[in-house]
Amino acid sequence: MAQRLYLFCLFLSLSLFFTLSINQAVPAIFVLGDSLVDVGNNNYLPLSLAKANFPHNGVDLPGKPLGRFSNGKNAADFLAMKLRIPTSPPYLSFTSAPNKSEAFLKGVSFASGGAGILDETSVGILKGTKTDETMNATRLGILGSINDLIRRSITFNQQIEYLSIVQGELVRQLGNEAAQNYLSKSLFVIVIGSNDILGYFDPSPTAPPKSNPQQFVDSLTLSLTGQLKKIYDLGARKFFVAGVTAIGCCPSQRNQNKTGGCNEEANYWSARLNEGVKSMLQGMQSELKDMKYSYSDTFGILLQFIQKPSNYGFVEVASACCGLGKNNAEIPCIPISQYCPNRRDHVFWDLYHPTEAAYSIFADIVFDGPKQFVFPVNVKQLVTM
Numbered sequence: 001m002a003q004r005l006y007l008f009c010l011f012l013s014l015s016l017f018f019t020l021s022i023n024q025a026v027p028a029i030f031v032l033g034d035s036l037v038d039v040g041n042n043n044y045l046p047l048s049l050a051k052a053n054f055p056h057n058g059v060d061l062p063g064k065p066l067g068r069f070s071n072g073k074n075a076a077d078f079l080a081m082k083l084r085i086p087t088s089p090p091y092l093s094f095t096s097a098p099n100k101s102e103a104f105l106k107g108v109s110f111a112s113g114g115a116g117i118l119d120e121t122s123v124g125i126l127k128g129t130k131t132d133e134t135m136n137a138t139r140l141g142i143l144g145s146i147n148d149l150i151r152r153s154i155t156f157n158q159q160i161e162y163l164s165i166v167q168g169e170l171v172r173q174l175g176n177e178a179a180q181n182y183l184s185k186s187l188f189v190i191v192i193g194s195n196d197i198l199g200y201f202d203p204s205p206t207a208p209p210k211s212n213p214q215q216f217v218d219s220l221t222l223s224l225t226g227q228l229k230k231i232y233d234l235g236a237r238k239f240f241v242a243g244v245t246a247i248g249c250c251p252s253q254r255n256q257n258k259t260g261g262c263n264e265e266a267n268y269w270s271a272r273l274n275e276g277v278k279s280m281l282q283g284m285q286s287e288l289k290d291m292k293y294s295y296s297d298t299f300g301i302l303l304q305f306i307q308k309p310s311n312y313g314f315v316e317v318a319s320a321c322c323g324l325g326k327n328n329a330e331i332p333c334i335p336i337s338q339y340c341p342n343r344r345d346h347v348f349w350d351l352y353h354p355t356e357a358a359y360s361i362f363a364d365i366v367f368d369g370p371k372q373f374v375f376p377v378n379v380k381q382l383v384t385m
């Protein structure tokens, strides 16, 4: 009996130890990226139309739409829940707060819908508008200015600038050594690249002529390499980097295929970008010994959802839940659009973004999943390293 009690206590203290060590391993999460992890930064951009703080976004959240491109929570929320800390709030919600240094100690999100690796990547309602010969220079000019307006998002480079402001505040508050220690234990979530690929295959009418796709993808990898090194130089040591998904399978891209299948070209180049990013990460880790990362094969995860939907509780893998027209993807999810009652069984919420259900399963896999989908380690392993 005493021995049992002893074992029981040992078990209890071990579980407590592991629970605590997860909590202490990650003092904070810093999120950089695009709409897949934006928790409301774009609400603070007065001129941006790349927003989600209107119905029917957030229909499954209590209260008003909060600026997430989803019917409910998104990947940033679920990752934070896995690590048992609150979702890092939008950086722009603190710019004038007197206690912002205090807030920064709990982690912040710089992610912004529409952001891409390249500053010129844009996203907006004009995407997909085909340039036709009858469009004269005046009209193109007007469309260009509108597009400038609606593509306003915090570029990835600007997000890194904001991170350096936060780092400066932390150094001021904690001193150099403690700030470095804090940042080195924090998790840096990086979700970027989808909008660059979408912009290439679905250009705005005024986009400048593009290089060939291989050159384009190489330029993305090169740019991302420099950007991740900057983040490392600011003190980050633990990176979770999400690969770009099978973008050709999102409802907007399926609509460009007469048979309703995925846009294979967009998928091919998404996969090429992922190859570049994977070898870049390997190279970074062998060059910078104290850098650790976890990379998710987001592409492979989406293909699993599409190929074996019932394994994940999905029924509809092609059409968006919220929108209008073919695949509910000709009109985005705006207040006049319709939305489906059965959100749990849809992979896609709108023409580009997953449902809360899909985000949640994605987070389960990257947190605790097998090497097939997340490597060289999963996020749970990364945070306790």
Ligand SMILES: *[C@@H]1O[C@H](CO)[C@@H](O)[C@H](O)[C@H]1NC(C)=O
Pocket (backbone or CB within 6 Å): 097, 099, 102, 103, 106
């Ligand atoms: C910052 O101050 C406001 C009130 O001035 C408070 O509501 C908020 O919780 C504070 N944030 C943090 C992170 O301390």
Ligand SMILES: *[C@@H]1O[C@H](CO)[C@@H](O)[C@H](O)[C@H]1NC(C)=O
Pocket (backbone or CB within 6 Å): 136, 137, 138, 139
């Ligand atoms: C361009 O098109 C607009 C309307 O489509 C028309 O009003 C304008 O006169 C045209 N400009 C030229 C220079 O052809």
Ligand SMILES: *[C@@H]1O[C@H](CO)[C@@H](O)[C@H](O)[C@H]1NC(C)=O
Pocket (backbone or CB within 6 Å): 257, 258, 259, 260, 261, 262, 263, 264, 265
């Ligand atoms: C369209 O989808 C089909 C599968 O339904 C696929 O075989 C084909 O390659 C796709 N076409 C393009 C242009 O992506």
